[in-house]
Amino acid sequence: MMTIDKNNYEAYVLDYLEGTISSEDSEQLVRFFELYPEYKDALDVDIDLQLKVESADGIFSAKESLLKHPADTFDLPVKDYLLIKNLEDGLDEDELLQLRLVESNNNQLDKEIQDYSKTQLKADHSLRYSDKRKHIRFVLIPAIKQVLLNRSVAAAIIVAMFLSVWMMQDTNTNIPLEATILNQSDSTTNGSILAETKIVEKVLVEKQQPSKDSILKLANDPMELKKKEQIADVVEVFAEQLIHLSSITTIHSLTPKRINAYEHGLNVMMPQYLNNNLLSAELANIYRQIDEEQKSPSISLALVESGVKVMNFLSKESVKMQKYYNEEGEVIGYKVKGENVELNQKTR
């Protein structure tokens, strides 16, 4: 127990300075100043107190137990570690000596070394990769690297795409204009001002789907529609316009721009013709076939059957077809059932 405290430590300091302090008290004084360094700093004199190592009592005797062997890294016994190291990397003189110390029996040691040598794998060189040819690459043009070639081709494709889009836009905007000598503007006084009008194109108005009857009627009597069109094309001419037209005394002829009739016909007239005539006629033809097949239902069975197959192919078996047979094994009717449709039809 420490007998020195803040009330009496100065007496011990005096003993220390006079050299009469005992070794026990000296140790206690050192510990006291370690605990309360401020008292040491407050002293007028500078004292240097240090504990002296006087005996071997303080030496740690269990050092050996703390020492580690490289084998501990591998969690292996020293002998196994040395034997494996001998196999892997070879041993230096110290390690060889250690091994002799661990295993003094030479025969046993040789056997152990031999046992470990058996753990070395040997490659089976008869085993070969048979698909080497699949990985072999060829160079078409040795001077040009393949990556560069690929990039060039990709760039060329992109440029070509942009060019084609640009050209399409250009052709759409450059609609040919046709000059005409007719001027319908009322504001013209001398009649010499000329107007330019675009080539009149028939605008395809979104109509409702024509009925079956109208299509059949149109297909049977196309002239009737033409009559209607002629009637519709009659334009009522007012007296004011007639006066205006009669007031024009001089007519300046213009040099009209040439139109590529083939191109005009192909781009403008052909779609209209197809839309007005061919498609309607084709549709009417289909309706006629259906009517005929309804009159002879047995023929339509094959059509229905193939239609069901197509629908099932496209919509993953959404339509079911059931056939009915008579005693002779002939189909006498069928039933088609889908999500939104159900049809019962007799064939005989």
Add this chain to the structure above:
Amino acid sequence: MTVKEFNQAVNQYSDGVYRFVLKSIKDEDKAKDIMQDTYEKLWKKHEQVDFLKVKSYLFSAAYHTLIDLTRREKKQAPWTEVNVRTHAHNESYSDLNEVLHKAVERLPDIQRMVVMMRDYEGYSYKEIGEICELSEAQVKVYIFRARKFLKEYIGKIEILV
């Protein structure tokens, strides 16, 4: 690496990589798929890969594909599924080698792979570490522990025989 060097890498190293892969997964089709994948990876980067390091690159690519595959499957194919005659047996093989291969199959994946790289290809610890993204010390530990296991396994079988 040029195309010529790439082709040289195919001819020179594909057998070794294939053996390594096949011994690891014991499935010929999967091994060929991994080979395809490995060389495809190399082809995509062949301009950046130095020919002197192409062998390590190939083993590394194959190793990582193998690790991904084994992690996905989380189970090894049983030994009975292996075509023993084709893959493990050779006329020159002794009984000891068959025992050794059975023992190798029982090693953990990572230990088996590093031992194979060490013995089949003669890679150093450092090279194996680079291929498998392990430290040199880790590689050494795996190999030493694997050797201890193999030695004990062989010893037990020999006693039984």
